[in-house]
Amino acid sequence: MKFLNIFKRFKNDESGAVTVDWVVLTGAIVGLGIIIAQTMTPAITEAAGNVATDVIDNSDNP
Template identity: 50%
Template sequence: MKLFNLIKSFRNDEDGAVTVDWVVLTAAIVGLGIATLAVISGGVEDLSGDISNQ
């Protein structure tokens, strides 16, 4: 019965929930930044090539 109470208290504990939220939020922001960089880098490379040819 003691193991059951330990599992029940572990399930109800929310001490690490904020940390998980921050990790997910940070990963989403980093992923969005990488996606933005991938989209913009091609255009910047083409534009810099056009400028160097003028």
């Protein structure tokens, strides 16, 4: 009988349910961040190259 009571208490305990929700939400946010980073990387690289070129070109003119 004691084992059955322990099992019922374990089944009704929801204290870890919030943790599972947060893990799923965090995983989704990280996944979206990776997708956005991969999408924007070429544009950011090109913009950084343009800035570097402008800095080099304008460094000759004091």
